[in-house]
Amino acid sequence: MPKANCSTVKRDKRFQMKRILVIGYGNPGRLDDGLGPALAEKISTLNLPNVSVDSDYQLNVEDAAQVAEHDLVILADASTDAEPPFTFTPLEGEKGGLSFSSHSVSAPQLLGMVEELFGKQPEAWVLAIRGYDFNEFGERLSAKAGQNLEAAVEFLKKRLQ
Amino acid sequence: MSAKKIIIEPVTRVEGHGKVTILLDEQQQVTQARLHIVEFRGFERFIQGRPYWEIPVLVQRLCGICPVSHHLAAAKAMDGIIGVDQLTPTAEKMRRLMHYGQMFQSHALHFFHLCSPDLLFGFDADVAIRNVVGVARKHPELAVQGVMMRKYGQEIIKATAGKKIHGTGAIPGGINKNLSIAERDELLKDIDQMIEWSRAALKIAKDYTFEHLEELKDFGSFESNHVSLVRKDGAMDLYHGDLRAITADGETIFDHLDYQDYFKYIAEEVRPWSYMKFPFIKSIGPEDGWYRVGPLSRINACDFIDTPEAEEARKEFMAVTDGKPNNLTMAYHWTRMIEELHSAEKIRDLLNDPDLQGTDLVVKGERREESVGLIEAPRGTLFHHYKVDENDQVTMANLIVSTTNNNTPMNLAVEGVARKYLSGTEITEGLLNHVEVAIRAYDPCLSCATHALGKMPLEIELRDAEGELLDRKAR
Numbered sequence: 001m002p003k004a005n006c007s008t009v010k011r012d013k014r015f016q017m018k019r020i021l022v023i024g025y026g027n028p029g030r031l032d033d034g035l036g037p038a039l040a041e042k043i044s045t046l047n048l049p050n051v052s053v054d055s056d057y058q059l060n061v062e063d064a065a066q067v068a069e070h071d072l073v074i075l076a077d078a079s080t081d082a083e084p085p086f087t088f089t090p091l092e093g094e095k096g097g098l099s100f101s102s103h104s105v106s107a108p109q110l111l112g113m114v115e116e117l118f119g120k121q122p123e124a125w126v127l128a129i130r131g132y133d134f135n136e137f138g139e140r141l142s143a144k145a146g147q148n149l150e151a152a153v154e155f156l157k158k159r160l161q
Numbered sequence: 162m163s164a165k166k167i168i169i170e171p172v173t174r175v176e177g178h179g180k181v182t183i184l185l186d187e188q189q190q191v192t193q194a195r196l197h198i199v200e201f202r203g204f205e206r207f208i209q210g211r212p213y214w215e216i217p218v219l220v221q222r223l224c225g226i227c228p229v230s231h232h233l234a235a236a237k238a239m240d241g242i243i244g245v246d247q248l249t250p251t252a253e254k255m256r257r258l259m260h261y262g263q264m265f266q267s268h269a270l271h272f273f274h275l276c277s278p279d280l281l282f283g284f285d286a287d288v289a290i291r292n293v294v295g296v297a298r299k300h301p302e303l304a305v306q307g308v309m310m311r312k313y314g315q316e317i318i319k320a321t322a323g324k325k326i327h328g329t330g331a332i333p334g335g336i337n338k339n340l341s342i343a344e345r346d347e348l349l350k351d352i353d354q355m356i357e358w359s360r361a362a363l364k365i366a367k368d369y370t371f372e373h374l375e376e377l378k379d380f381g382s383f384e385s386n387h388v389s390l391v392r393k394d395g396a397m398d399l400y401h402g403d404l405r406a407i408t409a410d411g412e413t414i415f416d417h418l419d420y421q422d423y424f425k426y427i428a429e430e431v432r433p434w435s436y437m438k439f440p441f442i443k444s445i446g447p448e449d450g451w452y453r454v455g456p457l458s459r460i461n462a463c464d465f466i467d468t469p470e471a472e473e474a475r476k477e478f479m480a481v482t483d484g485k486p487n488n489l490t491m492a493y494h495w496t497r498m499i500e501e502l503h504s505a506e507k508i509r510d511l512l513n514d515p516d517l518q519g520t521d522l523v524v525k526g527e528r529r530e531e532s533v534g535l536i537e538a539p540r541g542t543l544f545h546h547y548k549v550d551e552n553d554q555v556t557m558a559n560l561i562v563s564t565t566n567n568n569t570p571m572n573l574a575v576e577g578v579a580r581k582y583l584s585g586t587e588i589t590e591g592l593l594n595h596v597e598v599a600i601r602a603y604d605p606c607l608s609c610a611t612h613a614l615g616k617m618p619l620e621i622e623l624r625d626a627e628g629e630l631l632d633r634k635a636r
Contacts, residue, residue: 027222028222028327029219029221029222029223030222054325055325056325057226057228058226060270060311061270061274061293061307061308061311062266062308062309062311062312062315064308065308065309065312066312104226112294113293113294113297113308116294116297116298116304117297117301117304117305117308118305137204137207137222138207139222
């Protein structure tokens with residue numbers, strides 16, 4: 001699987017002139033689980049051309065409609081086990097149902113729904129930012145997670161600008 | 162490594178897991194079924210010490226599934242803390258619009274993406290088919306409608322709360338924005354379509370119930386009390402009202418109670434095998450005083466609905482039981498879709514109300530130390546109770562979430578299904594399917610009732626009279 005090395009990433013020509021969507025998701029009230037929304041907020045302030053930014057607590061079915069309207073989507077989430085500071089990996093759709101009584105969908109399920117419901121196959125990537133503290137309530141990032149966030153923002157900025 | 166194997170695994174935000182233990186006696190008959198939910202009470206402690214004005218935003222962190230319900234319940238409680246009993250018309254209507262948007266999107270998600278596979282393919286259908294992708298393949302229009310209805314509800318939330326995440330719309334004493342003409346016109350474009358799709362969804366749920374009525378009478382059904390907010394005139398009111406409780410036959414237990422006094426009438430029992438509490442009506446006691454909440458109870462408890470199409474649907478529903486409460490567990494689906502249509506009608510009416518463009522947004526009153534906020538959340542009555550000291554800091558918070566209110570009923574539904582479908586000492590796929598369908602009827606949201614890590618698989622254990630494990634299956 002191709003993984004990005006943030007120190008060597010250069011502007012990616014494939015990302016030019018595409019309708020790009022960045023969704024950062026997670027719960028900012030659960031410490032490092034807020035990495036996704038924090039990234040979305042920072043990317044949003046850059047006002048990058050052709051880039052739409054959204055954030056939410058979790059992915060859900062209605063995101064499929066939004067993803068279907070873009071050529072390229074980047075889903076940013078916190079990760080407990082990604083290689084620090086982050087990994088950037090291509091995503092393939094998964095055609096499965098929601099779990100027993102789940103009110104959210106996984107990133108692969110979302111992409112599967114985009115194809116199944118809207119007949120679209122946008123290019124999709126997962127930006128998994130390494131976090132460390134998840135099991136308490138609190139609206140703050142750990143110091144290391146904050147550093148990883150900055151690295152992820154710089155990486156995306158170079159790719160998307 | 163294949164791209165398909167990407168796994169992101171923090172994920173503290175979503176749901177706990179549903180674990181069911183079925184206990185057998187020495188004759189291998191079901192004696193009890195227990196739905197275990199690991200409740201994490203830390204949130205109430207987390208709130209303590211925070212200034213009261215932060216609470217309506219803070220509580221949204223509690224749940225990524227229904228943050229708006231917590232936002233509004235907390236805002237209502239904080240209205241009381243600052244001594245406000247009556248909002249301005251603009252503030253109340255903006256909050257109502259936000260709430261109906263939340264109800265609309267939540268019910269749409271549940272019906273189209275969680276429940277409709279059960280109804281369309283049958284409870285025994287292979288889980289590989291009985292899911293939203295199965296629906297998309299056989300009924301693509303339904304799956305897309307579900308997505309678009311959910312999206313519409315989210316757009317209403319965004320327009321009223323300011324944003325999807327950390328919405329700040331409701332503040333103590335009012336609201337911090339009105340609805341602009343541009344926002345209104347954008348939402349009006351699609352409302353007729355939303356009403357039409359709601360009618361169609363209601364028809365699916367109604368027709369299914371009529372066609373399977375005899376079968377459903379025996380599917381995890383039981384008589385119960387019902388609790389709901391109702392308006393002063395007895396109308397269904399999802400945003401505000403008084404507490405009403407009725408028996409399974411429709412007799413009044415209490416009526417028009419000011420919910421500020423809920424703790425005088427409702428208590429919570431702790432049972433050793435569950436971290437989740439079991440609420441009950443004090444005057445009846447824990448044994449028989451448990452009750453149901455949510456769409457079924459709201460339709461059973463109200464005298465009428467104040468939107469025409471939903472009222473017609475309510476009458477048709479109540480006619481099935483000659484005007485008495487309907488106690489079928491699976492009737493939750495039908496009533497949920499009556500509420501879906503009601504919410505769409507309410508949204509239409511509110512969008513055409515010029516009060517939403519008013520500029521009188523906030524009122525103030527005299528500070529109080531204690532207040533309760535109640536709201537009818539999608540899954541049922543949601544209680545927020547706070548005490549605030551002279552330094553404006555919260556000193557006590559007690560939350561009874563909808564799923565907790567339905568704790569005993571969910572256990573009974575599972576027990577009923579287990580008695581009917583368990584054969585021998587093996588957990589079959591059929592049993593797993595039926596337990597899943599019974600729990601799903603209540604649309605439990607375990608993320609605010611629990612805070613366990615990970616997704617929410619369903620796990621069933623079968624134990625003998627000595628507590629020895631006989632079988633275990635998970636999905």
